[in-house]
Amino acid sequence: MVTNIPNRIHIIGSVGSGKTTLARTLSAQYNIPYYELDNVVWERADSDDIRRSAADRDTLLLSIVNKKYWIIEGAHLNWVNPSFCRADLIVFLNPSYSTITYRIITRFIKQRLRLEQAHYTPTWDMFKKMFEWSAAFQREGKHQIQETLEDYPGKVVVVKDLKQLKQRLEQWMPSIEQQERTSD
Template sequence: MVTNIPNRIHIIGSVGSGKTTLARTLSSQFHIPYYELDNVVWERAEPDDIRRSEADRDAMLISIINTKCWIIEGAHLNWVSPSFDRADLIVFLNPSYSIITYRIITRFIKQRLRLEQAHYTPNWGMFKKMFEWSAAFQRKGRYQTQDTLEDYPGKVVVVKDLKQLKRRLEQWSAPIEQQERTSG
């Protein structure tokens, strides 16, 4: 089946916006590898992760975006412009604050019950930080993201809820011939 799937997708949004879930879904559905920007910033090690140098982090990002197909997800904005430049599609997940709050609480409970894995220790301090990051994104980050993404016309899709996302996924999955018939 010929599809209209973008080969290089960058997903950005607040903590709890659904970036990792969307990246995993698209990766599984379209057989495109996905990368979490947190794993580009942090070298996973025991007992504590190690922050990569900016040079190592940037080199790792470049090595990812120089491949044919990828999905990159993260909340990072300032140093990821090479990914935005190279992306076929940039998805900005921008759900309501109440949905993000619900997801942060649900994630924390699942992680504490060991029903979901985390790259960090799901303690009360981290729980509090997630709310701080989310509030900062609502106050300032989302506007910075919107301003930055204006430099990439034709590449950006803003998704506020699951219905919008489902419609977009159906469009990507439809054969090109069918899309041409319905758009012509």
Template sequence: MKNKIPNKIHIIGSVGSGKTTLARELSSMLNVPFYELDNVVWKRHEGHEDIRRTEKEREEYLNTLISSNTWIVEGVHNEEWVSNSFLNAELIIFLDINYSVRTYRIIRRFLLQKLRLEKSNYNPTLKIFFKMFKWNRYFEEVGKPNFFKKFGDYDDKLLVVTNKKELENYFT
């Protein structure tokens, strides 16, 4: 049986899990806009340092985005300010990609960004590079258990994905 194609999708996963890539692909396939939660947290200023939004600003901004009829939101965040996105999503995709695969992707992404073969919303410094490993470990040990503790009761709309084939099976 074919699944109903959702209009509101929240994608969550660790650094290097493929959230942005998946959001881009689904956005193109479904003709639905996608939003990166990092760009909700930060006001981006090309050529200048980014400015962190206040908790109230980012919650209001996110609520504005998810008030539309169609959207894809992606990010690592599962704090209280994103709870409306999980609540309003028709599908929550949890990318539970193998830790070593994510580690490899972090290294690959950094090299591609440094070689200017891949665009980034931030300056790919060594400091950020090493933070990504820290964030990856933190998500595995804290973020993932917290997500299932807080939002595990959405199991009727939760799709836990460990590989691309599981996604393909859902959308075909």
């Protein structure tokens, strides 16, 4: 993989696309802290999570994006423009629908068996919602993300998995380094 990783990375995609796994992998590999947007929206509590107000959520997001190093991951789109603007790299994870379906099923099984931790209770209702969110992403969300990311040329890579991201980063980094040399 490349030796010069971007300082600020935003990862976006559907439920089950691999956002958290990719964020954790890059965080461990490059010692960059990662943040889940769900934890920006929700204040985690033992009894029950509490949704932050839009103002508190936005303030928390700004406190993260104003740091020098970060990886932010999540499916959220409408309120995360500060992250897109500050990101050095925006990764749109876009695996196949069958891959997403497989991941939703295996995640649910692992969570029900307590082999994988969740920020929510893995109920049958939540399982059903994940498929609904995934279907909505295929119908509308994917296109909304693509349209939004058109505003950030040169920052965006669209990949299906970590292997493809590594290949794209190897191609992407020399072009960024070349731009930096010519702008000096």
